[in-house]
Amino acid sequence: MANLTNSQPTQQEIQQLIGHLNNNQLAETERQAKNLISKHANVFILHHILSLALDGQQKFTESVISYKNALKLQPNTPDLLFNLGIALTHIQQLDEAIATYKKAIQLKPDFFEAYGNLGTVLQGQGQLNAAIESYQKGLKINPQDARGYFNLGTALRDNGALSDAVNSYKKAIELFPNYTDAHNNLGETLRDLGDMDAAVKSYQNALALNPQHPNANYNMAEFLYLAKKYDAAIPYFEASQLDDWQERKLYCLYKAEKFDAFKINRDALIQTSKHTSPFLATLSTHYSINFNEPDPYNFCKNGLDFVYRKSIPELVDTNLLQALLNDINNADIAERKQGRLTNGQQSAGNLFKRHEASFQTLASLIKKEFLAYQNHFSDADCELIQSFPDELEFTSSWYVKMQQGGHLSAHIHEIGWISGAVYLAMPSANGLEGAFEYGTHGDDYPIKQLENHAKFPVKQIIPNVGDIVLFPSSLFHRTIPFNSVDKRICIAFDLKPATQNSPNKKSKNSY
Known part of the structure; x- marks a missing residue:
């Protein structure tokens, strides 16, 4: 009986297999590779070719197994570890992907592509400082890597370092002038800095290169x-x-x-x-009130009844409160220009993706309150609750600091599901000054007849320090101006169902 462990395929069989792979005949490559492996179990190249064929068919779970089988035979193969890291990322085994990329780098210290992919996974996990460091190490090895500068720009922007992000995107464009995504992302970052003329020029540059570019359009x-x-x-x-x-x-x-x-x-x-768009809910509710018609959209028809307020004990006169205020005042976080905000500052980036322990702790506390919110309204017959997501992600989180005379005009958060704020400092109350006001009208939406204005109800909450207020993202809300010399500081956020990147979603990194 033949020894399957040590037997070898013929050179003709291997060349035929490689030919199928090179001709993109992936299903046939997979079939023949598996057949040969059944006869020659310990031949490295067969497992390698099978892995590539499975990858090409996006059979990533199977390709992970195949790569691991190949690595049992040749464990110190950096390129194979790199490909395994990509496949692990596709099936969301991110911790193992990180370890795999690190091993590839250990074996091949100048592996700048592995540094880039490692940075992308770290960034996806919210480890922004580690991601930035990994991108920078890769760029030190290969300073001509336009994609590396692009990815670095995305991490810097997430981390609130807008000016550095601009420089990184410009470097990517310098190296690759036709880098459409870089032109677009540069525009987005310039917009965040308040330079709309330059932002529009960047969008136009992207569209000149690709008139169908989704993000630039x-x-x-x-x-x-x-x-x-x-x-x-x-x-x-x-x-x-x-x-x-x-x-x-x-x-x-x-x-x-x-x-x-x-x-x-x-x-x-x-x-x-499905009735799961807060933005459409806002529009449909406003139209229905405006024209005295029933609202056919059932995301959350009576949004004012779904506002939730609670005190978070961990934030009342505690070390966490002081740590949050200290990090807000001292961390190196750029400001984002906000046209609706008067006498105040809003942070750029995403606070809950930053490394500071105070922000991470607060994010965990808020997620617990979201579950409490869901439980509190569990009997409600609307998509806001009935389709409440099992997994949640913060699409954005930022601080707002206001001084005397500060206020924020009525608006909604179009990309949320549930929006909210945690209050860290409040001005001395004088009536409704500094209050949080919510309702169904704002943003200069047209009102058919002046007398209809009264049909759009509003309510107010005067928060205390340590309070959290949660509300459907479909509700308009604003801050009523205040005259106290005390500062008003809160951290606001949007939370929505966790999603994966897809062709009709905004993507963040190049691979």
Whole structure:
């Protein structure tokens, strides 16, 4: 009987297998490789070729097994470890992917691609400082890596280092002038810095390179509708097909007071989608009140009844409160320009992706309150609760510091599910000064007749230090101006269902 462990395939069989792989005949490559492995179990190249064929078919769970079988035969193969790290990332085994990339780097210290991919996984886990360090190490090895500068820019931006992110994106473009994603992301970061002229130029550069670029079209549309050029914005939203582009189109129609077109498009969208868009809920509720019609959208029809307030004991006169205030005042976090904010500052980046222990602790406390929120309203017959996500992610989190005369005009958080704020410092109360106000009207939405204004109810909460307020992201909300010399400091956030990147979602990194 033949010894399957030590027997070898013929050179012709191996060459035939390689030919199938090179010709992208992946299913046939997989079939023949498995057949040969059944006869020659310990031949490294067979496992390697099988791994590549499985990867090419996006059979990542199987390819992980195959790569590991190959590595049992040749454990110190950096390129194989690199490919294994990619496959592990695809199946969300991120801790193992990190360890695998680190082993590849240990074996091959100049492996700049492994540093880049390691940085991407670390960034996805919120380890921004470690991700930045990994990107920088890769770029030190290969300073001509445009993709490395792009990825570094995304991490710096997440970390609130906007000016450094701008420089990193510019370096990527210098190395690769046709880097469309870098032009677009540069525009987004310049927008965050408040330089809209330069931001628009970057979007235009991206669209000149690729007129169909989803993100650049979306960002151009967003600029145009903020400039109240609603008709001009719609074609860009339609070209983007990105995220909430249909709701944004409805917004443009409504703000342009094209009510008939709005209703036709709203009703069509409602019929073809689940009632899980807070933005569409805002628009549909406003239209229904405006025109005295029943609201057909059941995300959360009576949003004012779903506002939740509670004191977090861990924040009342505690070390955590002092640590949060200290990190807000002293951490190196850039400011983000916010046109709705008067006499105040808003942080850039995503606080809950930063490394400071205070922000990480607060994020954990807030997630517990989200579960309490869900339990509190568990009997509600609306998609806000019935489709409440099992896994949650902070799409954004930022601090807002206001001085005397500070206020924030009425707005919604279009990309949230549940929005909220935790209050760390409050000014001395004088009536409703400094209060949190919420309702169904804001953002200069058109009102059909002046007397209809009274139909849009509002309520107020005067928070105490340590309070958390949670509310459906579909509600308008604002801060009422205050005259006290005391500061008003809160950390605000949006939380929504966890999602994976897909072709119609904004992606962050290049691989």
